[in-house]
Amino acid sequence: xxxxxxxxxxxxxxAKRGEVFEIRAIVQHxxxxxxxxxxxxxxxxxxIIREFVCTYNGKEVFRSELHPGIGSNPLFIFYAKxxxxxxxxxxxxxDDNYLTIVKQTITVL
Amino acid sequence: MNQRRFFITSLTTLSLSPWxxxxxxxxxxxxxxxxxxxxxxxxxxxxxxxxxxxxxxxxLVAIKIAVQSPMTQNDYVKAIHVIAEANPLPNVVSxxxxxLSGKAEVSTRIRLADSQKVWALAxxxxxxxWRTSVxxxxxxxxCTEMI
Amino acid sequence: MRLLGxxxxxxxxxxxxxxxxxxxxxxxxxxxxxxxxxxQNDMNLNPAMFxxxxxxxxxxxxxxxxxKACVDCHRDAKQSMKGVSATFPKRVQGKxxxxxxxxxxxxxxxxxxxxxxxxxKPLLALSTLIAYQSRGLAIAASRDSALEPDLQKGKLLYxxxxxxxxxxxxxxxxxxxxxxxxxxxxxxxxxxxxPIYRLEWQNVxxxxxxxxxxxxxxxxxQYAYGSLELSQIExxxxxxxxxxxxxxxxxxx
Numbered sequence: 001x002x003x004x005x006x007x008x009x010x011x012x013x014x015a016k017r018g019e020v021f022e023i024r025a026i027v028q029h030x031x032x033x034x035x036x037x038x039x040x041x042x043x044x045x046x047x048i049i050r051e052f053v054c055t056y057n058g059k060e061v062f063r064s065e066l067h068p069g070i071g072s073n074p075l076f077i078f079y080a081k082x083x084x085x086x087x088x089x090x091x092x093x094x095d096d097n098y099l100t101i102v103k104q105t106i107t108v109l
Numbered sequence: 110m111n112q113r114r115f116f117i118t119s120l121t122t123l124s125l126s127p128w129x130x131x132x133x134x135x136x137x138x139x140x141x142x143x144x145x146x147x148x149x150x151x152x153x154x155x156x157x158x159x160x161x162x163x164x165x166x167x168x169l170v171a172i173k174i175a176v177q178s179p180m181t182q183n184d185y186v187k188a189i190h191v192i193a194e195a196n197p198l199p200n201v202v203s204x205x206x207x208x209l210s211g212k213a214e215v216s217t218r219i220r221l222a223d224s225q226k227v228w229a230l231a232x233x234x235x236x237x238x239w240r241t242s243v244x245x246x247x248x249x250x251x252c253t254e255m256i
Numbered sequence: 257m258r259l260l261g262x263x264x265x266x267x268x269x270x271x272x273x274x275x276x277x278x279x280x281x282x283x284x285x286x287x288x289x290x291x292x293x294x295x296q297n298d299m300n301l302n303p304a305m306f307x308x309x310x311x312x313x314x315x316x317x318x319x320x321x322x323x324k325a326c327v328d329c330h331r332d333a334k335q336s337m338k339g340v341s342a343t344f345p346k347r348v349q350g351k352x353x354x355x356x357x358x359x360x361x362x363x364x365x366x367x368x369x370x371x372x373x374x375x376x377k378p379l380l381a382l383s384t385l386i387a388y389q390s391r392g393l394a395i396a397a398s399r400d401s402a403l404e405p406d407l408q409k410g411k412l413l414y415x416x417x418x419x420x421x422x423x424x425x426x427x428x429x430x431x432x433x434x435x436x437x438x439x440x441x442x443x444x445x446x447x448x449x450x451p452i453y454r455l456e457w458q459n460v461x462x463x464x465x466x467x468x469x470x471x472x473x474x475x476x477x478q479y480a481y482g483s484l485e486l487s488q489i490e491x492x493x494x495x496x497x498x499x500x501x502x503x504x505x506x507x508x509x
Contacts, residue, residue, distance in 0.1 A: 006306055020211030028306040030458070033220070035197050061209045064217075069193060069201035071169040071218040072458045073303045078204075081180075081211035161289060165440075165509035166455035169303075171291040248439045249456075 002099040005029055009090050014107045015082035023054065023062075026075040027092050027100060033068035049074055049094035057086035066094075082108045135226070138192050141199040142230055145190055146238050151230070155239040156189075158229040167221035167247040175214035176231050176239070180206070186213035188232040195225035221247045281500055284443035284508060292455075296507035304384055304453040304505035307377075307460045311385025314378055321368035326382075329366070337389040339396065342502055345406075345491045346398040352406050352487050355383050356462060374481035380460045384451050387504035395448065397498040403491065406484075410492030413485060419476030425489075440509075446497035447490070449506020460505065463490055 007027040015021045027049065034046025046068060054062040061080045080088070090102045142151075159173040176186045185208045191201040204215045213231075221227070224247045230240045285293060295301045299308075315333055318325045330336040345354040353361060359382050360371040372379035414425045428437065429445035436442065450463040457465075464486045468478040479485040 006309055008300070008305070010300060024300060026301075026305075033197075056209060059209055060205075060207055062207075062215075063205040064215075065203040065205075067198055067200045067202060069191075069196050069198060069220050071220050073306065075216075075218050075301065076204075077173075077216035079210055079212040079214060081209055083209070161291060163289070165289055165292060168455045168458050169295075171295065 002097040004098070004100045007090065007092065007100050007102045009088075009102050009104055011080075011088065011104060011106065014109055017082055017084075017108050019082045020079050021082055021106075022077060022079055023088070024075070024077050025052070025054070025090050025102075026073060027052075028073055029092075029094070029098070031066075031068065031070055031072045031074060035068065047095045049092050049098060051091075051093050052076060053091045054078070054080070055089050055091075056080055057084060057088075061088070082106065084108055135194045138194040138199040138226075138228065141192050142190075142228065142240070145230060145232070149236060149238055151238040151240050153239070154241060156229045156231050156241040158227075158241050158243050160227055160243040160245055162243070162245055164221060164245055164247045166249065167223070169218050170221050170245075170247075171216065171218050173214070173216040174204075174229050175212070178213050178233070180208050180211060180213060182208050183234070185210075185234045186231055187234050187236075189213065189215065190228075190230040190232075191219065192228040192230060193219075193221065193225060194227070195223040196220070197222060201227075221245065223247055279499075281444060281446060281497065283446055283448045283500065283503065285449070285503060285506065287441050287443060288507075288509065292507055292509065296449075296503065302453065302505065302507060304388075304451070304460050304507070307381045307384040307451075307453075307505070308388055310377065310381035311383075314381055315385060322366065324367055326362070333385060333389060337386045339390055339393055341383075341387040341390045341504065342393050342396045343398055345487050345494065347400055347402050352403070352484065352491065354463075354487050354490050355386060356464075357482065357487070359383060359386070375461060375465055380451055380462065383462065384460055384505050387451060387502070390502045391504055393502050394499050395494055395497050395502060397491075397495045406488045406491050407495060409485075410488035410490070410495075413489050414492050419471065419474035421474040421476075423474045425470070445493065446500055447493050448497060448500050449503035449508070451504065452506045452508045454508045456509065463493075 005028040007025065010024040012021050029049050031049065032044055032047040036044045038044060048068055049066050052064045052066065053060065062078045064076060066074060085106060085108045087103050087105045092100045155176060157175040161170065164170050174189050176189065178184060178186045186206050188203060188205045190203045192199050193201050201219050202217060206213050224245060226242050226244050228240055228242045230238065232238055285296065299305050315326045341355050344358065345352055348358060348361065356374060356379055359379065363369040364371060417424045425445065428442050433442050433444040447463050451460050453460050464481055467486055467489060471478040
């Protein structure tokens, strides 16, 4: 059983072949760094997203390895080259069986 | 040494220990870069690293990194790493690109624990390395909070 | 000639309302860096967006003894909640209520649900959703004369010294606004953006959380969440900020 949370992905619905388009991906996650302490002095355990991957028709376009130094609700703005119509898949994995997948389609003219 | 002076000295020593913050040092940051680069030479420059020189709150700092590259199969940016000299851990994020990325450019939001030098390290498809750094001052809220 | 002069004077008098005194009140938004301002403006980048989405889910949630969700009475929040948060705090059935208090009153009396605790995720989600519908509108503080005693009490609390540091709200936020405290510029303290995503909290929080934060900052014993005193201070602050543009949910450092 994996935990999941909301993710919002923004990219254009259509693009011209060869055009480089912008993708914004933000996911709801506290990114508990593992360096915080409660008022009683007990360390709050690390619980972060470890990896984010974007594939376009199965081919990797962007990947990032996240460490506790990434802020809460991780945001990535990156780019992809429009080649063929199809789908983009966005996958976030992390501590404690965290998994969120979002898919979106694009039409390449 | 009289009793009172001894007492005050040991009090000071005891109270100093919470101030030993768990943070990386410049040398740990260099080691983190070393692990990525190995023996290969590192050039300076070529990277556009947008990180504000004055940060109002280190909990969420917007950054943008871009490297000019044709991004073809023969010549593209393989990875960009961000390394912070005074965070508890030096590695902040590693971003990997392919020719399909179109542009070697990424924006994200990071945490900065303290005023420090932050490095951006880029690895090219021919395994050459480039790096640049930005010095930033991180301020904190004036009033502390008791939940 | 004389008629011309009289006409000119009339013209000037008619034009006078256009030239109003410059409003010296400014939001803490202007003190932020451009990237933090962008984070607030663009709902695509504003971390509070997730609280709004959570609020939308709760708005339609019928899982309660009355089997009624907010949507059943209030329909689409985008329409019905427009301008609502701009009028709080106000008197509702004889009681001084802020937005959180009103949400809880609806829950207990109409949904047979227990109240939500301050700073709990569901209460923040609902208050963020509702406040967001007033973004861009002016604060429209209630003119109800029955509010006068609460308003005067709120004003008294605002000007009263408190805590081990023996400071009043007014001493920092009226007398010294624009000057610096430990490297940060002291804002005028207008609650134009609540609930806010505060970078310091890495979370969305209410005005009452921020007020308690200030109180602990001057080493005063904090008023309890939901206390009459905090609502009265809220009332005074909203009246003081009457007419200013709402930015909810704002981002603050």
